[in-house]
Structure formats: structure tokens, C-alpha cells
Amino acid sequence: MGFSILGLAWRSLMNRRGSALLTILAVALSVALFLGVDKVRNGARAGFDNTISGTDLIVGAPTGQINLLLYSVFRLGSATAEISWDTYEAIDGRDDIAWTIPLSLGDNHRGFRVVGTNESYFEHYKHGGGTALRLTEGELFSDIYQAVIGADVAEELDYTIGSEIVLTHGLGAGGLTDHEDKPFIVTGVLAKTGTPVDRSIHIPLEGVTAIHVGWESGTRSPFADTISEEMIRGFDLTPKSITAVFVGLEQRGTLLRTQRALNTQGGEPLLAIIPGVALGELWQVTGIVERALIAVSVFVIAVGLVSVLTSILTSLNERRREMAILRATGARPGHIFFLMVAEAAMLGLCGAIAGVLLVQLGLLIAGPILSSAYGISIGGLGISALDGWTVLAVFAAATLIGTIPAVMALRRSLADGLTVKL
Amino acid sequence: MTKPPVIDLNDLRFAWQDGPTLLDIPEFRVETGERVFLRGPSGSGKSTLLGLIAGVLEPQSGKVEVLGYDMTALSGPRRDALRADRLGVIFQMFNLVPYLSLVQNVTLPCRFSSARRAAAGGEGKLNKEAVRLLSRLGLSGDRLLARPVTELSVGQQQRVAVARALIGGPDLIIADEPTSALDADARDRFIELLNEEAGRSGSALLFVSHDASLAGHFDRSVDLSEINRAKGGV
Numbered sequence: 001m002g003f004s005i006l007g008l009a010w011r012s013l014m015n016r017r018g019s020a021l022l023t024i025l026a027v028a029l030s031v032a033l034f035l036g037v038d039k040v041r042n043g044a045r046a047g048f049d050n051t052i053s054g055t056d057l058i059v060g061a062p063t064g065q066i067n068l069l070l071y072s073v074f075r076l077g078s079a080t081a082e083i084s085w086d087t088y089e090a091i092d093g094r095d096d097i098a099w100t101i102p103l104s105l106g107d108n109h110r111g112f113r114v115v116g117t118n119e120s121y122f123e124h125y126k127h128g129g130g131t132a133l134r135l136t137e138g139e140l141f142s143d144i145y146q147a148v149i150g151a152d153v154a155e156e157l158d159y160t161i162g163s164e165i166v167l168t169h170g171l172g173a174g175g176l177t178d179h180e181d182k183p184f185i186v187t188g189v190l191a192k193t194g195t196p197v198d199r200s201i202h203i204p205l206e207g208v209t210a211i212h213v214g215w216e217s218g219t220r221s222p223f224a225d226t227i228s229e230e231m232i233r234g235f236d237l238t239p240k241s242i243t244a245v246f247v248g249l250e251q252r253g254t255l256l257r258t259q260r261a262l263n264t265q266g267g268e269p270l271l272a273i274i275p276g277v278a279l280g281e282l283w284q285v286t287g288i289v290e291r292a293l294i295a296v297s298v299f300v301i302a303v304g305l306v307s308v309l310t311s312i313l314t315s316l317n318e319r320r321r322e323m324a325i326l327r328a329t330g331a332r333p334g335h336i337f338f339l340m341v342a343e344a345a346m347l348g349l350c351g352a353i354a355g356v357l358l359v360q361l362g363l364l365i366a367g368p369i370l371s372s373a374y375g376i377s378i379g380g381l382g383i384s385a386l387d388g389w390t391v392l393a394v395f396a397a398a399t400l401i402g403t404i405p406a407v408m409a410l411r412r413s414l415a416d417g418l419t420v421k422l
Numbered sequence: 423m424t425k426p427p428v429i430d431l432n433d434l435r436f437a438w439q440d441g442p443t444l445l446d447i448p449e450f451r452v453e454t455g456e457r458v459f460l461r462g463p464s465g466s467g468k469s470t471l472l473g474l475i476a477g478v479l480e481p482q483s484g485k486v487e488v489l490g491y492d493m494t495a496l497s498g499p500r501r502d503a504l505r506a507d508r509l510g511v512i513f514q515m516f517n518l519v520p521y522l523s524l525v526q527n528v529t530l531p532c533r534f535s536s537a538r539r540a541a542a543g544g545e546g547k548l549n550k551e552a553v554r555l556l557s558r559l560g561l562s563g564d565r566l567l568a569r570p571v572t573e574l575s576v577g578q579q580q581r582v583a584v585a586r587a588l589i590g591g592p593d594l595i596i597a598d599e600p601t602s603a604l605d606a607d608a609r610d611r612f613i614e615l616l617n618e619e620a621g622r623s624g625s626a627l628l629f630v631s632h633d634a635s636l637a638g639h640f641d642r643s644v645d646l647s648e649i650n651r652a653k654g655g656v
Contacts (some may be wrong), residue, residue, distance in 0.1 A: 329533075330506020421426065
């Protein structure tokens with residue numbers, strides 16, 4: 001067959017390829033927006049959900065549970081208050097608690113968060129469904145002035161075993177007050193996890209205390225320079241307070257009881273949260289925004305489909321002659337109808353497929369940026385079922401919309417007969 | 423048994439919606455293989471009559487028989503099928519589908535009708551038949567055939583239209599002012615070619631024009647005002 005009616009529709013579109021391409025582009029962009037929003041949303045969720053696993057409770061000073069989750073796990077924002085070391089020891093000593101990870105946050109190195117902790121962190125912190133942290137080179141810290149860095153830190157700052165790190169007090173990138181008098185030596189580099197761990201610098205809790213000797217007032221005291229490393233090593237470097245504690249229970253069955261016990265214990269007020277519950281609350285908050293975005297992008301798809309309609313309707317007038325020729329050479333009304341619907345369907349289909357490809361291309365290009373800047377892991381964001389359904393839905397909608405110009409062309413060609421004169 | 427007339431009109435009446443009666447034709451016939459010239463001024467209803475014969479319009483009353491089929495009794499799709507199978511149509515101008523090649527334009531009727539396709543030699547020989555017809559009409563050479571149809575001269579376009587009307591040897595070719603855009607020389611040659619090829623394929627020809635000077639080329643010449651009683655046309 002030299003060409004079919006579909007071939008005719010295709011050739012007709014190619015004859016108007018300028019406007020057809022613009023229409024396809026409009027549909028493609030609208031589909032790409034819709035799918036892009038969804039993929040980033042899923043990527044963010046998957047990334048967040050994968051960040052912490054195996055930790056039953058997170059304990060910190062009283063604040064909102066989302067806030068505690070964000071600063072302790074995701075290293076976003078900062079703590080407003082700390083909990084005392086005595087309280088931490090009391091938590092760690094409880095019978096129903098198997099292990100704890102103390103965390104001391106608040107320092108920073110060239111935009112990367114510094115996490116004061118102990119060996120327990122490397123033993124018990126799990127991500128992505130139970131994967132433990134793993135060293136790619138070197139070993140864990142064993143001395144005050146040593147650091148274990150995340151994969152992104154090593155890569156972006158080009159650090160390796162033996163590199164010296166000067167820590168910044170506070171969280172701003174390139175803070176005003178560097179602890180340059182007390183550099184840390186990198187002893188280990190962690191494997192990539194796709195979590196905020198990649199962007200963290202881990203030092204011993206004692207190290208955090210040590211760099212703040214002489215800084216008790218919050219600024220560098222005039223005597224700071226006079227304190228030598230040997231003197232510091234002579235001090236008791238047990239921290240006075242820490243920021244948060246990750247808790248693992250002996251038995252998960254006691255989860256709610258332990259949570260309540262921590263929340264209502266006498267002495268220092270505490271907030272104990274269940275990570276999954278806090279995440280759920282976070283998704284509830286972001287869900288409103290997500291739904292709004294999805295709604296907007298669905299409307300944008302509708303606009304894209306309207307542009308299909310517009311492009312075909314505007315072509316109808318100049319094509320009356322074409323329709324008359326087709327009728328005269330034996331085209332039945334059904335052929336004319338099918339021709340118009342096929343054109344709309346092709347525009348919709350090409351646009352939708354181009355949109356899917358556009359998103360994949362976008363992920364290919366923007367993926368590394370999303371991953372490093374926002375911790376949004378885009379692994380597993382390949383072609384999904386939603387992509388297929390979207391293509392199908394846009395194709396169906398375009399076909400449906402195509403019946404409008406099809407009916408118009410049909411009526412006109414029936415009324416015009418063979419007599420259209422230009 | 424004698425073949426039925428190609429066209430047989432009886433007491434045909436037609437008016438556009440809410441308009442006066444445009445056509446009121448007691449009788450008009452075209453016999454098999456006959457080449458008839460139908461003359462009439464613009465607006466006299468010539469094209470409308472062709473629409474009725476081609477089965478794209480329906481009369482208010484009366485009978486339109488084409489090739490023995492009562493067009494008013496046939497369903498729309500059957501009329502379309504008859505037109506696709508056995509009629510060739512040539513317009514005044516802009517006969518061609520701009521996005522199809524010369525050969526694709528010529529084979530267009532075969533896309534809508536399997537009978538026409540078979541009559542033209544079947545699927546495998548369609549393009550060859552189209553090329554043969556085009557070359558008989560003086561359109562040959564790969565370079566010419568490869569050109570977009572919109573770049574052809576009007577005369578060439580009209581000859582492509584003739585080839586399209588001729589493909590598959592239809593029983594009737596209707597031509598609506600096909601020469602009005604051609605100069606005198608081209609016009610006479612065009613009519614000669616059309617007549618010759620219609621004769622070769624045994625097709626009857628109904629040629630409509632306002633130009634009475636063309637009448638000499640045909641077997642018979644009819645003035646629309648002679649057969650049409652309605653005066654409301656103009």
C-alpha cells in the first residue's frame with residue numbers, strides 16, 4: 001500500500017509541519033511539566049523515606065516533630081535547644097533501649113554540615129531499607145581531631161585520607177569565624193548513600209567540644225590562641241550537651257510505651273518522635289502543595305490539548321478544497337472524519353511521547369544537580385507506568401477532541417459538495 | 423441487453439436550503455461512451471448539477487440514475503462507493519492535494535475504492551499505471567514526477583487531474599470548467615487529450631463550461647437553459 005488514510009493524515013500534518021511542530025511542542029511541554037512534577041515529588045519522597053531506617057525513635061529538645069526530623073535526619077534547619085549529656089546518659093541507660101546514637105550539630109565546613117557523634121553512628125545508622133554505612137577507604141575516627149567524610153564531601157572538595165579540614169562555627173557557608181587553629185584530619189571516606197550523610201562530615205563528640213574550647217561565649221576569646229593541643233587533650237572533653245539522639249529499641253513492641261515515657265519523664269523536657277510518623281506528617285503538609293502543583297499541571301495539559309484543537313480548527317478553512325478533492329475522488333464522510341481525528345490523535349501522541357522523552361532528558365541533565373543540591377535521588381525515575389498512562393490519556397483526549405473539527409469538516413464537506421471555489 | 427444510460431435524469435428538482443428552485447430538469451441523458459458538452463453561464467447551477475450526478479448532493483424530488491443506479495435510493499456510503507468505483511472528477515483548478523506527489527494524487531481514487539484499485543491493475547501496478555497515464559498526458563521524467571504538485575503550472579496540474587480521473591477506466595468523467603484557467607492553445611490541446619483518453623478508456627464525458635466556443639470538440643452540446651425549466655438560479 002503506497003499510503004493509507006493514516007498515511008494521508010501524516011502527510012497532511014507534515015505539509016503543515018511548522019504549526020504541527022509547535023502544537024506537538026505545546027503538548028510535549030505540558031506533559032513534561034506534569035510528569036516532571038510527579039517525578040520530582042516521587043524522587044523527594046523516596047529520597048526522604050530511604051534516608052532513615054532501623055531507628056525507632058529520635059529524641060531532642062522540645063520543638064515540632066517535623067522540625068526535629070528535619071534537622072536531625074535531613075540536616076535542614078537548626079535546633080533551637082539542646083539536651084544535656086546527663087539526660088542522654090539516662091536515655092542510653094534505659095533497659096528497653098538497645099542502642100543510641102548521640103548527635104551534636106551546629107558546625108559547618110564550606111557548606112557541609114559537621115556531625116559530632118560516636119562509633120555507634122557507623123554501627124547502627126541505616127538507610128535505604130536497612131543498609132549500613134560503609135567505608136570506601138580509610139577507617140573510622142579514633143582520635144579527637146579526626147573526621148570521616150561523606151562521599152559528596154570527598155568528591156566536591158577533593159578530599160582524601162589525610163586532608164586537613166578547618167571547621168566553621170555556625171552553619172553559614174564560609175562562616176566568619178573559622179576554627180583554623182584546630183584542623184581535623186580525614187581518616188575515612190564513606191560510600192555514597194543518596195542521603196544527607198553524603199554531605200556530612202563526622203567527627204567525634206569530643207572533637208566538637210575541643211574546637212569550642214575558648215569559644216564558650218560564642219566568639220573567639222582572646223585566650224583561645226594560648227590554649228595548645230596538649231592542654232585541650234588534658235581537659236575533660238565529654239560534651240555538656242548534644243542536639244539529638246537516635247534510639248534503637250530492644251523490642252519494637254515497646255515503641256509507643258518508650259516514646260510516652262521519654263516524652264513525659266520528669267526532669268528535662270524531651271521530645272521523642274517516631275521517624276515514620278513524622279515523615280507522614282511532613283507529607284501531609286507537602287501534600288497540599290503537591291496536589292496544587294498536580295492540578296496546575298493537569299490544567300496545563302488541557303491547554304496543550306486546546307492548542308491541538310486550535311491548530312486543526314484554523315487549518316479547516318484553508319483545507320475546504322482539500323476535503324472537496326478527497327470527497328470527489330471517493331472519500332466517504334467516514335474517511336474525512338477519520339482523517340481529522342487521526343491528525344488530532346497523532347499530534348497528541350507525538351506530543352505526549354515527546355513530553356516523556358523531554359522529562360527523561362531533563363532528568364539526565366538535571367539529575368546530578370537535584371541529587372547533590374537537594375538530596376533528591378532520581379535513581380528509579382525511568383519510564384514508569386504513569387508515563388505510559390499519561391501518554392495513553394493524552395492520546396485518548398486528543399482523539400476525543402479531534403472529533404470536534406472532524407464533525408465540522410464533515411458537515412462542511414457534505415454541504416460544499418464538489419463546488420468549493422477559491 | 424443494452425447498457426443503461428450513464429446518466430439519466432427525470433423530473434429533477436433541486437434548491438439550496440431556503441433558496442428558490444435552482445434546477446428543474448424534466449429529462450437529461452448521457453449514453454455510454456458519449457462525450458457531452460454542457461454549457462451554461464456562471465451561477466446557472468452547472469456545478470450543482472454535477473454534485474447531484476456525483477452523488478454528493480441530494481435532489482428535493484425526481485430521479486437521478488447513474489450507471490443504472492438510482493442515486494436517490496442509494497444510501498450515502500453506497501453513493502460514495504459508486505463515485506469512488508466508477509466516476510472521475512476534474513475541477514476548474516486546485517485539483518490536487520498539495521501534500522501528495524504527482525503519482526499519489528493520480529492514485530488517490532484507488533485509496534478509497536478496491537474496485538478502482540483492481541481496475542487500475544491491482545496494488546502492485548498502481549504506480550506504474552499512474553506513471554503511464556501521466557506520460558500519455560505529456561508528464562514524464564523522474565525530475566518532473568518528483569516535483570511538489572504546487573510547483574506545477576496550472577496546465578500541468580489539470581493534466582494530473584485528468585490522469586487521476588482516468589485511472590481505473592471509470593464509466594463517467596465529469597469535468598467542471600477544467601479549462602477556465604488555461605490559455606486558448608493549452609485549452610484546445612487539453613480538451614483533445616481529455617477526449618482522446620476518455621475515448622481510449624471508453625469513459626463517457628460530461629464537460630461543463632460557460633464557453634460556448636468549446637462545443638465543437640464534443641459529440642453533442644447541450645445548453646443548460648434548454649433542459650432546465652427553473653429560472654431562479656441567477
